[in-house]
Amino acid sequence: MSTTIDTLEQLQALYGVPHERSLRKELTYLSAPYQALVAASPFVVLGTRGADGLDCSPRGDAPGFVRILDEHTLLLPDRPGNNRIDSLRNIIHDPHVALLFLIPGVGESFRVNGRATISLDPELLALCEAQGKLPRSVLRIHVDTCYFQCSKAAVRSGLWDADRQVERASLPSAGDLLKSVLDAGFDVQAYEQQLQERLKTQLY
Incomplete structure (x- = not known):
């Protein structure tokens, strides 16, 4: 069946x-x-x-x-x-x-x-x-x-429940995710620093 x-x-x-x-x-x-x-x-x-x-x-x-x-x-x-x-x-x-x-x-x-x-x-x-x-x-x-x-x-x-929020550090960062699909020489730290700056200056 x-x-x-x-x-x-x-x-x-x-x-x-x-x-x-x-x-x-x-x-x-x-x-x-x-x-x-x-x-x-x-x-x-x-x-x-x-x-x-x-x-x-x-x-x-x-x-x-x-x-x-x-x-x-x-x-x-x-x-x-x-x-x-x-x-x-x-x-x-x-x-x-x-x-x-x-x-x-x-x-x-x-x-x-x-x-x-x-x-x-x-x-x-x-x-x-x-x-x-x-x-x-x-x-x-x-x-x-x-x-x-x-x-x-x-x-x-529990989408909006504060006690169900996930700690960001418990998951791969944006840099870690990129490194997983790019070459091993990808500089995670440099990318993360640049990302924080872009989030401050390039949202609009």
Whole structure:
């Protein structure tokens, strides 16, 4: 007997019918309460799809860094990074994006599915200015659907519980991780010192 589910009928039989509330909370626009969640979030995960598959990438800044242009449109600035531009390459291939907003201390998360364009519009860049610096580009995201996710995942994981925070020193540092994939002569100490300086001077 197969232990793999590979049809929608099998899936439906296992999970049943979703609760009506879980369907009604999905909107095609940003209601005022949903806008409040976006405005309070300092961190969002951006999901994209490209020719080589899927990608998700973290984005973060002060709460409200994802700007609400109107109830159908979000602006996501692109701050300095490693210039891999995986997400932007994917959007050129396929404009569909998914966003997952997290708010520290809040169990509910907020999900947006939409379509993005990469904009260099001076007015949009100015709206996303931070620390006196303009983003290199801005994603203009048309909201197709949006809804909030209940707090079960955050509660189960203890995501915001202070006593569950992991000591950074208990895991490999960024330098250690790089050395593990580069040559043995990689200077971890020098990299760590340079990284701390970049975090002070090159965030924007």
